[in-house]
Amino acid sequence: MKKTLDINIAGQLFRVDEDAWEVLKHYLDHVSARFKSEQGADETLADIEARIAEIFGGGKEPPTLVSKEMVTNMINIMGAPEDYYDDGPAVKYKKLYVRKSMYDPNSFSARLGRTLSGFFTAFGKLMSAIMRVFAIILGAFFTLFGFLLFFTFVILIFFNNAPFFASVMEPQITNVHGLLSIVLNTNAIWPILILAALVTLLPLAAVIWLGIKLIFRIRESFRVLNIVLFLVWTASLCALAVILSLQLSVYSNRESVEKRLTLDPAPKTLWINTMKKQANLSHDRYASVEDFRFFVDRSNDILHASPELRIRGSDNGTGYIAVQRRANSNSDTEAVRNARQIEYDWKMSGDTLYLDEYCTLPPGAKWNGSIVDIDIRLPEGTEIRFVPEVSPDVLNFHLFPWKDQAWKIVDGWPRSIDDRTDQ
Amino acid sequence: MNTDNIRAQMRKGILEYCILAVLSRNSCYAVDIINELKKARVIVVEGTLYPLLTRQKNAGLLSYRWQESPQGPPRKYYELTELGQIYLRELDKVWDELVESVNQIRDRK
Known part of the structure; x- marks a missing residue:
């Protein structure tokens, strides 16, 4: 029974008859020696090995069994190394290779080599997969x-x-x-x-x-x-x-103009009502960022925007209402002028604060960070109530729970006292 | 008289020119080049080609790209570089001159 060896040519596994291996090894050694001293020898050898693998029909599973006849045929196709430049007729292999093989397939090193080769081939395949x-x-x-x-x-x-x-x-x-x-x-x-x-x-x-x-x-x-x-x-x-x-x-420069009303004494309950309603606005384009809303009346080239309301506690027993109109421009003077152009009405009557639900820019004016901030400060214990038909949403006033209409200043912050929440 | 030696020498002289000429039409895998050269009886053994390809590539006349093969590992497809095209045009001229010179001598009565 013939012994076979597993060998790797150009990254592909082949099973080779022992006598075929001797011939093949001599041939490869001979080719290697032929190009050893030449520039680019490694690349040439790699190309030749790849072609040999192809002639042997590599890439199959189980590996192709390479016989001595296949090796001889391959050598006839590839030619002997000394023929590579002369390019004369290929000389028969047997005439060329007369050296006796020193390879002992049963030696310890040969067996170790085969074992390691098998292991690393399998490992390489696993890693490749x-x-x-x-x-x-x-x-x-x-x-x-x-x-x-x-x-x-x-x-x-x-x-x-x-x-x-x-x-x-x-x-x-x-x-x-x-x-x-x-x-x-x-x-x-x-x-x-x-x-x-x-x-x-x-x-x-x-x-x-x-x-x-x-x-x-x-x-x-x-x-x-x-x-x-x-x-x-x-x-x-x-x-x-x-x-x-x-x-x-x-938008590089930001300025604001403020109008402030002191509440001294502050009312026990501050009612909030609105005058100009967003619902009644005539507009043909709408856009929003979170709760900040824009309304554009393109026919008259007018832009409206929602204001923002903040309510906090005050420290000194009195309160105030500050309405700040803010705008941007590339110069301070221009930014102040833009801020003053923002049209926004509000008034205090008795214990009721009347606010517009939107501010308006002059016809043709471009939005330039134009915002109206309403800042209300009230003493501890003051109640704030929105009249039933006004939603705090329209003024961007949001405190949890969202749907409440009534709050009381406790520890500097509005706390819900909405009857509907209590129920 | 044996003409094998002079025939081999002549083939060797024109082999690099023929490789460039084959590649001037298309990029080719080494075996395609070999088949064409074998068909034209310019080359007999395949091993001759590989060192020449390496040398021409190192000289900047050729470049290659890897392309997946239907079976086995990817293959190198060689193609002419710009320098290779210029060099081939020069060799074309040299070849034409050589043929003309030889024909002149042969045809002189």
């Missing part, structure tokens, strides 16, 4: 994650006004266009959206492509395309930064 599984998982994650982000972004930016998405998404998300048209110059919105899409989508597309490459083990690199896309991405980022910085420079 683990790495492939890992690459597939990673690739699938990249692809899925990339696609999700990709479509989310596309929907948010380009299709957020579609009725279907408007019905399933939060209003804050669907009114991106409305908000941008208020905060930025109208002409700059689409360039900004397109540049933002490029800046965001190109890296996402790269993530998706990386995932696909990992899954399908694609090796092509498309260097020129990569460089072009990177340059496009860099240019888009720079253009976006420049346009945004120019657009947002009008």
